[in-house]
Amino acid sequence: AQKITQTQPGMFVQEKEAVTLDCTYDTSDQSYGLFWYKQPSSGEMIFLIYQGSYDEQNATEGRYSLNFQKARKSANLVISASQLGDSAMYFCAMRELGVYDNDMRFGAGTRLTVKP
């Protein structure tokens, strides 16, 4: 069963504007973590931001913030003041606690293109 869904294969944003990348997830666990990674064309996965299932406040890291809506099982990434260097693939991922709490599941990704 698909655990992470990213419905936007591609997104465009004008430089200096904000953009929201969507992510919904499916789990019956009460304890889990949600992650966003950036993958430039070089291939390396770069950690951006983390949200724990018990965290009451939305996570923020510089220009990145995570809009966490637990009841809707969504964890959207908001990038403010987009820069040309933000053009990349973005992946949402989840780790559930359990017997195999090491299994990080990724969505299919969203390709973000920042226009000058």
Place this chain on the structure above:
Amino acid sequence: ETGVTQSPTHLIKTRGQQVTLRCSSQSGHNTVSWYQQALGQGPQFIFQYYREEENGRGNFPPRFSGLQFPNYSSELNVNALELDDSALYLCASSLPRGDSSYEQYFGPGTRLTVT
């Protein structure tokens, strides 16, 4: 830079051959996970090693196997290569597991092409 390195960067093999991919984790990271990322898809979890033992496995056949060594290096071995094994292979190291918040540090990946 994450301090995680992988070799080789690129590799071309023929169907039916065997391949070994290598990963060097950050010092002190005793957990390493391997992922397969096919073109245009998100990474898929292959398996994880913790203190040199397999500690969880995704939906991959036994011809995918691994080793982890005391010096924080690890290997992914794939036997009887198939065309569908062509992908970017990523390793990720992490600190000892605790809650779900532990971060994984990814290497740059090895791009494997099977012809």
